[in-house]
Amino acid sequence: MAICDYCGTSYRGGAIKDGLYRYCTGLCCDRGKVLLGYLEKVPQVKIDSAIEESHGGPCNSCGHNRNVDVYQSHRIWSALIYSRWETNTYVACQSCAREKQWNDLMFCVAAGWWSPHGFLITPFFISFNIIALLYRLDPTVPSERFRKLVRMNLARRLAAGRQFLDSLSSIPNTNGQQRITNKGSD
Numbered sequence: 001m002a003i004c005d006y007c008g009t010s011y012r013g014g015a016i017k018d019g020l021y022r023y024c025t026g027l028c029c030d031r032g033k034v035l036l037g038y039l040e041k042v043p044q045v046k047i048d049s050a051i052e053e054s055h056g057g058p059c060n061s062c063g064h065n066r067n068v069d070v071y072q073s074h075r076i077w078s079a080l081i082y083s084r085w086e087t088n089t090y091v092a093c094q095s096c097a098r099e100k101q102w103n104d105l106m107f108c109v110a111a112g113w114w115s116p117h118g119f120l121i122t123p124f125f126i127s128f129n130i131i132a133l134l135y136r137l138d139p140t141v142p143s144e145r146f147r148k149l150v151r152m153n154l155a156r157r158l159a160a161g162r163q164f165l166d167s168l169s170s171i172p173n174t175n176g177q178q179r180i181t182n183k184g185s186d
């Protein structure tokens with residue numbers, strides 16, 4: 001499952017590509033391009049230092065000054081004829097992310113199976129979480145996804161009329177709002 005760089009929705013199938021960025025729809029692509037236009041006048045070194053600064057934490061979850069990045073985990077539960085699933089994307093330090101991924105894995109193992117549909121798709125959710133857990137991001141280097149997220153946040157703040165320095169200092173706070181949940185049910 002891929003995540004749209006503009007709206008954060010996860011989608012399957014064809015993405016609309018624009019350089020490094022991937023969007024779920026043409027509308028998100030147009031809006032993303034307009035937003036990123038705000039960064040054109042900002043020198044690359046300033047953008048890089050903004051990325052470094054927000055990568056250094058603090059973690060929204062534990063509050064420690066650890067390197068943070070973008071992580072993902074998945075949950076499903078079912079009962080008789082109903083099942084409900086969600087994908088959570090969040091910015092946290094690696095140990096908080098591993099704990100959340102592990103908890104969501106255990107949640108799927110315990111709660112996923114209890115409808116015919118749940119029985120069929122729970123193995124996929126279990127494997128998504130195992131893959132997420134085993135995926136070794138080097139915590140000292142910001143991932144490409146994290147870099148894109150910070151750039152997009154910066155652009156949003158510049159678009160809202162803030163000054164660059166003002167936006168810099170407020171980036172770590174925006175990470176807390178960057179918790180994106182995608183839900184589905186049947």
Ligand SMILES: [Zn+2]
Pocket residue numbers: 004005006007008009023024025028
């Ligand atoms: Zn989108």
Ligand SMILES: [Zn+2]
Pocket residue numbers: 059060061062063064066092093094095096097
């Ligand atoms: Zn943490």
